[in-house]
Amino acid sequence: MEILMSFLIGILFMTATYLMLSKSLLRIIIGTGLLSHGAHLLILTMGGLKRGAAPLLGEHAKSYVDPLPQALILTAIVISFGVTSFFLVLAYRAYQELGTDNMDRLRGKEGHE
Amino acid sequence: MSLLHLAIVSPLVLAALIPTLYRTFPKIHTGWFLLPLPILLFSYFLQFISQTSQGNTITRNLQWIPSLGIDFTVKIDGLGLLFALLITGIGSLVVLYSIYYLSKEKEKLNLFYVYLLLFMGAMLGVVLSDNLILLYSFWELTSFSSFLLIGYWHHRERSRYGAQKSMLITVFGGLAMLGGILLLYMMTGTFSISETIAVAGELPGSQLFIPALLCFLLGAFTKSAQFPFHIWLPDAMEAPTPVSAYLHSATMVKAGIYLVARLTPIFAQSGIWLWLVAGIGIITLFWGSFSAVRQSDLKGILAYSTISQLGMIMSLLGIGAVALHFDGVNDGIYTVAVTAAVFHLINHATFKGSLFMAVGIIDHETGTRDIRRLGGLMTLMPITFTISLIGTLSMAGLPPFNGFLSKEMFFTGMLNAKEAGIFSLDVWGILFPVIAWTGSVFTFVYCMILLFRTFTGGFKPEKLDKEPHEAPLGMLVPPIILASLVIVFGLFPKLLANTLISPAMAAILPSLVEDGKQFNVHISHWHGFKPELFMTIGVVLVGILLYKTQESWSGIYRLFPEKFSFNKLYDHSLELLQRVSRKFTRMYMNGFIRTYLVYIFSFFIFILGVALVYSQAVKFDTADLAEVRFYEVILVAIIALSSVSILFAKSRLTSIILLGAVGYTVALFFVIFRAPDLALTQLVIETVSVSLFLLCFYHLPKLRKSEGRVGFKLFNLLIAAGVGAIVTVISLSAHSSKKFESISNYYIENTYKKAGGENMVNVILVDFRGFDTLFEICVLGIAALGIYGMIKLRLAKGKTE
Amino acid sequence: MMKTNDIILQTVTKVTLFVIILFSIYLFFTGHYHPGGGFIGGLMSSGAIVLLLLAYDIKTVTAILPVDYKKMIGAGLLFSAGTGTGALIAGKPFLTHAYTYVSLPLLGKTSLHTAVLFDTGVFLVVIGVTMTIIQTIGESE
Incomplete structure (x- = not known):
């Protein structure tokens, strides 16, 4: 399963990178969304999959899955939500002000470093 | 935290309070709040004289970063104390002077005094710290505060230029010094100066010894404006005159001298040290006095004269290093150079300080410092004239002033250099007295120019903006005090001999003095008819001749074309540096975010790939795997399919829905992998963010049909595939190798x-x-x-x- | 936007809203023992409000829930940071929690935990953030 997951994570990262390198703002944002999904799965896979019960002591199991990656991912999910929405609004406002979402036209002007 | 630490940081603490005081008491000149501090510190440091003149040192330690061997260790010995007294003593006078010099109404006094206090604290830190890193920190703080003070009138273009120049050059030297400190640390394993001196004998064998020496000298030479780094000092004269009097004559520029003196026990065993310090010093002496003659700005003359005097002290310290190669305290013929260095250090502070203040008065009262517009001020400003007379004659080396005494000793030191017979001094040593004498002639000439062009000759009121008159008393008091010191030290040099000079020498040449004993400092007015006396007489005669005939020989200055001067070199290289770096930056910072992303991802691939290979982390272990079940394969397929099909999605809505599909499937994965909290969170978050996307996407334009040429796409694909591959490898290796216990x-x-x-x-x-x-x-x-x-x-x- | 007939959605929303909110409160309180907690509870609650927003328009919703969500963020942060500071006052490191068990009528043995206060902060911040984002975007149309 871990091998399969590794390849899935690879695919997610690849598509995310490709989208982020494109010219349209919306695609870039979707790319960041995919990137965070990939990263979450990566953290989960690194901790090992399915070795025990869910991390609830109420389960009274002999072994539990690693709770630490889960805590990290929970934080990451919420943060990535915040960042994605920020990014989305940024894109929307930039389009509204500047009239384009083409990254090639959204470059800094000379002398405005 | 001892009282000593408190004394060093007290200016910094007061600096923090100054803005509040300035605002709370707008009626009172902020300088009055400052004045008590340096006076207090001066009297505090005075009481240490009884200790250091016994040959004792006082060390106080405060832990800072003990794990790195960096401590706030302060040590008072003869050398440090001498400088501390100069800093606080001249500091008090300068503060008093500035109260009358800077107008309460026009100037931003809060800023000025904050900078000045920063400088004072930093300078005290430099001369009293016994830890090299601590010394370096304070050293840089002096550069920064000097930058702020030079640029104090920041609306003037010249001020900004001068500030930048001094900053660039001194900070460059400071960084070199940091390199030297680290090299020294590699050899000794300690940052403590005392401990380094204790093991100094073992150092010259090391390969790092010479590089460390050069680095330290770079630091010292840039700070003390030695040739060819002297170019920043004349431009630093844009600072308000109290600052010039304080920083650029009495204290900061002497930090380099201090450093050389402090490190003499460590490095002076080397012939390179001797030749560099003495050689650069003597060249600086000549070049400074030679250039001073052609200046028409009073402060310009003083700036070059300071350069020249610093060179003189430097060369004395260099020659004094010869003494380390001979045993015995009574071998006075080489230690006399060090005596002269320390003595002249004090003398220079007194007469140059008073001259700067006098020039400040002239500037303040007439509105100009240009000697072509000045003249005949003797009757109008008699007190200022007297001060200047004493200062210039002392600087020119005439009796009975203190400058005469130290200049005589300087000649003695230079003449003795030839006798030593080491490091080929017997061959080239003759150059030292010759250059020294030539330099002194020019010193005499510019002193005459300074004095007579300003105060004698015809009075030219039509060229002045103001009606000149004598300055207020408060402005006159500080230079009067300094000028009287010039006379007192000149008549009674014994006052200094055993209190300040010999303890300072003991710190510079510690190996030559036995515990509890003292250097026998002997300063006399009359040596008999010896070469020194004839040299002085020669200086006076030739000097007068040159002064009278200045018109006829001033053409030699035109022999050096302006465009080959060090100033032009500095300007051009700075400009070139800016142009090249701008061009270079433009080359890769082209404003496209996409390009930056490409850099980031390429570096990501590169650094992770290298790290993986380097640490041999690539592993593939199929042993401990979770089983694969049917549902999971379906989920994997859904994610893979939908993420890939986002790439080909034509419409905004499709891609958003596909992203949502990936998100929900990830939530299902969390269910399978026993992460109920994550599953719940992911489900809700996905719902909220999809609705967010839907809310926003109305406002975004439609996706374009084509993203660009095939090459563009292929390149993106290449990078994307690289990132994907490296992450897969990391994920596999992370699973296969468990380096640490969970x-x-x-x-x-x-x-x-x-x-x-x-x-x-x-x-x-x-x-x-x-x-x-x-x-x-x-x-x-x-x-x-x-x-x-x-x-x-x-x-x-x-x-x- | 197109004029749509929202009656079904609105009616269903009225019923489900309270169920969702109740559920979210349950999730919030059960967090220490079962899946749930401040994050999930907060998100679930804001999901409920988003549903309300979808069914009705912003004006109606602000009339029903006249809350300044930005202030909610501040309040939540204060709550969380305040809980941490409470530990400081007790002479323990920042964010040290304490708990005890008490017997309450009806509920029986119940644990009281300062972590709940901290989680309340998280809960409030999450609602505040989500709603601030959605509301400002919605209003800007």
């Missing part, structure tokens, strides 16, 4: 015991790692406020961006 057992065991909960994930979030969560919600809050701001706060169009 720490999760701690959480599993203690969730109930210590936190009284059962849901480990939640307990980790709110209890074990509560800090993370706290910051996380802060980040969320910031994001929300950012969004709120972006939408609500619309700037008027075309106004700003």
Whole structure:
């Protein structure tokens, strides 16, 4: 399963990178969304999959899955939500002000470093 | 934290209070609040004389970063104390002077005094710290505060230029010095100066010895404006005159001298040290006095004269290093150079300080410092004239002033250099007295120019902006005090001999003096008819001749074309540096975010790939795998398919829905992999974010059909595939190699015991790692406020961006 | 936007809203022992409000829930940071929690935990953030 997951994570990262390198703002944002999904799965896979019960002591199991990656991912999910929405609004406002979402036209002007 | 530490940081503490005082008492000149501090410090340091003149040192330690061997260690010995007294003594006079020089109404006094106090504290730190890193920190602080002070009148272009120049050159030297400190540390394993001196004998064998020596000298030469780094000092004269009097004559430029003196026990065993310090010093002496003659700005003359005098002290210290190669305290013929150096250090501070203040008075009262516009001020400003007379005659080396005494000793030292017979001094040593004498002639000439062009000759009121008259008393008191010191030290040099000079020498040449004994400093007015006396007489005669005939020989200055001067070299290289770096930056910072992303991803691939190979982390272990089940394969297929098909999605809606599909499937994965909290969160978040996307996408334009040429796409694909591959390898290797024991057992065991909960994930979030969560919600809050701001706060169009 | 007939959605929303909110409160309180907690509870609650927003328009919703969500973020942060500071006053490191068990009528043996206060902060911040984002975007149309 871990091998399969590794390849899935690879695919997610690849598509995310490709989208982020494109010219349209919306695609870039979707790319960041995919990137965070990939990263979450990566953290989960690194901790090992399915070795025990869910991390609830109420389960009274002999072994539990690693709770630490889960805590990290929970934080990451919420943060990535915040960042994605920020990014989305940024894109929307930039389009509204500047009239384009083409990254090639959204470059800094000379002398405005 | 001893009283000594407190004394060093007290100026910095007061600096923090100055803005409040300035605002609370706008009626009172801020300088009055300052004045007590340096006076207090001066009297505090005075009491140490009784200690140091016994040959004792006082060390106080305060731990700073003990793990790195960096401590706030302060040490008072003869040398440090001498400088501390100069800093606080001249400091008091300068503060008093500045109160009358800077107008309360026109100037931003709060800034000025904050900078000045910063400088004072930093300078005290430099001369009293016994730890090299501490010394370096304070050293850089002096550069910074000097930068701020030179640029104090920042609306003037010349001020900004001068400030930048001094900053660039002195900080360059400071960094070189840091390199030297680290090299020294590699040899000795300690940052303590005392400990380094204790093991100094073993150092010259090391390969790093010479590089360290050169680095330190770079630091000292840039700070003390030695040839060819002297070019910053004349431009630094743009600072208000109290600053020039304080920093650029009496204290900061002497930090380099201090450093050389302080390190003499460590490095002076080397012939390179001797030749560099003495050679550069003597060249600086000549070049400074030679260039001073052609200046027409009074402060310009003083600046070059300072350069020249610093060179003189430097060369004396270099020659004094010869003494280390001979045993015995009574071998006075080489230690006399060091005596002269220390003595002249004090003398220079007194007469140059008074001259700067006098020039400041002239500038203040007439509105100009140009000697072509000045003249005949003797009758109008008699007190200022007297001060200048004493100062210039002392500087020119005439009896009975203190400058005469130290100049005589200087000649003695230079003449003795030839006798030593080491490091080929017997061959080339003759150059020292010759250059020294020539330099002194020019010193005499510019002293005459300074004095007579300003005060004698015809008075030219039509060329002056103001009606000149004598300065207010408060402005006259500080230079009068300094000028009287010039006379007192000149008549009674014994006052200094055993109190300041010999303890300072003991610190410079510690190996030559036995415990509890003293250098026998002998300063006399009359040596008999010796070469020194004839040299002085020669200086006076030739000097007068040259002064009278200046018109006829001033053409030699035109022999050096302006464009080959060091100033032009500096300007051009700075300009070149800016142009090249701008061009270079433009080359890769082209403003396209995409390019930056390409850099980031390429570097990501590169650094991770290298790290993986280097640490031999690539592993593939199929042993301990979770089983694969049918549903999971379907989920994997769904994610893979939908993420890939986003790439080909033609419409906005499709890609958003596909992203949602990936998100929900990830949530299902969390269910399968026994992460109920994550599954719940992911489901809700996905719902909210999809609705967010849907809300926003109306406002975004449609996706374009084509993203560009095939080459563009292929390149993107290449990078994307690289990132994907490297992450896959990392993921596989992370699974296959378990380098460390998992720490999760701690959480599993203690969730109930210590936190009284059962849901480990939640307990980790709110209890074990509560800090993370706290910051996380802060980040969320910031994001929300950012969004709120972006939408609500619309700037008027075309106004700003 | 197109004029749509929202009656079904609105009616269903009226019923489900309270169920969702109740569920979210349950999730919030059960967090220490079962899946749930401040994050999930907060998100679930804001999901409920988003549903309300979808069914009705912003004006109606602000009339029903006249809350300034930005202030909610601040309140939540204060709550969380305040809980941490409370530990400081007790002479323990920042964010040290304490808990005890008490017997309450009807509920029986119940644990009281300062972590709940901290989680309340998280809960409030999450609702505040989500709603601030959605509301400002919605209003800007």
